[in-house]
Amino acid sequence: MVLVYGEPIKRWSCEFAECGARCCKAGREVTIGDIKRIASGTGLAPEEFLESLENKGGLFHLKGKEDRCTFLADDLSCSLHEKGLKPIFCQMYPFKFDGIIYADDLILKVRVTKDCPNIGTGKKLTEDFEISIEALGNRFLRDIEDFKRFKSEGKDFKEILKSL
Numbered sequence: 001m002v003l004v005y006g007e008p009i010k011r012w013s014c015e016f017a018e019c020g021a022r023c024c025k026a027g028r029e030v031t032i033g034d035i036k037r038i039a040s041g042t043g044l045a046p047e048e049f050l051e052s053l054e055n056k057g058g059l060f061h062l063k064g065k066e067d068r069c070t071f072l073a074d075d076l077s078c079s080l081h082e083k084g085l086k087p088i089f090c091q092m093y094p095f096k097f098d099g100i101i102y103a104d105d106l107i108l109k110v111r112v113t114k115d116c117p118n119i120g121t122g123k124k125l126t127e128d129f130e131i132s133i134e135a136l137g138n139r140f141l142r143d144i145e146d147f148k149r150f151k152s153e154g155k156d157f158k159e160i161l162k163s164l
């Protein structure tokens, strides 16, 4: 289940070059599914782009360089974007991760980022936008659940990556 906090957004578009890619900070939350896609698509080892292989409940974080995401290019674009490798949460802009409630059924909390200058301007959003945010959030939760299941079977990080 995905809980969305904050006022509904009526208009928005991402103008990363104008805002200086404010969202692209170090430590972006990523799942094992994100890690698998990025590692396969870039040829990088997870250790090269993750802060640590240690994780809390299946949640990992991308490395940074001077508090900026390691995949942020000099022109402020995302170097994963064109390859279709962007982490789930980066596809959920302008929402940001706000926590997971580890109940019997996992609950993902997301919140509109306060930093974005384009909320309320830009493209008119339709119901499809809300549906896609919820679908992405549920995909995120499935990845977390998969990781927990593999862990409970005694698999380590590398074995879990191979199992996906």
Ligand code: SF4
Residues within 6 Å of the ligand: 023, 024, 025, 028, 069, 070, 071, 072, 073, 077, 078, 079, 080, 081, 086, 087, 090
């Ligand atoms: S992966 Fe790309 S979109 Fe996500 S924070 Fe990093 S640079 Fe930004």
Ligand code: SF4
Residues within 6 Å of the ligand: 013, 014, 015, 016, 019, 020, 021, 022, 023, 024, 093, 094, 115, 116, 117, 118
């Ligand atoms: S979502 Fe908003 S703050 Fe984030 S990069 Fe796009 S325009 Fe900038």
